[in-house]
Amino acid sequence: MKEYTVFVMKSKHLELDMKVFVMLPKSYHKSDRFYPVLYMHDGQNIFDDKLSYKGVTWGVSEAYDENPELPEVVIVAIETSGDFRTDALVPIEFNFSDVGLPEYGDESVGGKTDEYLSFITKELKPYIDERYRTFKSPKNTALMGSSFGGVCSTYAAIKYTDYFSRFGCVSNAYYVIQDQLEELAKNADMSKVKKLYLDVGTKESSRDIESEQYIESNRRMYEIFKNKMNNDLLKFEIIEDGVHDELAWRARFPEIVQFLFND
16 A cells, blocks of 8 residues: 655745655554655656556555665655656756757756755755654764666765765766766866665667767766765666566666665
8 A cells, every 4th residue: 555645835945836755664653763865856757557657666665665674764755746857857968969859959958956955955854854753863874876866866966975875876978968967077076975786777868879978978977975985885787678668667666665765
């Protein structure tokens, strides 16, 4: 059974109404324990197939039903859909035409990630921490997403470790801002990061050349982080035959959560 609640928060930083989904651990109402928190992008794709982009979700609630040994965390999933998605999740402006994807338009997009992360850290997180029994510190707070959501989570690992210390970055579409993101990563202090998970599938695109671009792009980011972090805190996976959709990410979710929260 899918047990989650939904609310809408009016964001001052974004000047938008933000839809948020919250799933509590199964033991939450049977104890007085406090729990870590996992914030996830693309909340519309996390729990409910009817809301999901392709009609299939990450299956997060099912993952906990099928794997009761998974770390118990409060999961907070933020809807990032439509035109807002790229603006919120890609921290630097770019043009799809400039990265070989003119079919997605020729206007500048992206560049509003700081406003989006300010919404999470300064509006949403205080509300969640006040309403639920959560561990409030960065060491117990994670951020996770796929594709551009992985880009956003990586950017947060570089710049927002005062709020988060665990980062799940899945099927990352780094290549749209590769050079700028690499420069940020090279200059980043990663000493506060408790866990950083990166992955990429070998079939992220139906076009072989773009799939290769995905792999090389992710490998380059991993090489930067590898020189900045202890090996046991960093994990990079190349997923054989991994494609770019929720069904693929659903299969990886349990392992990622185990890595992020099992120290």
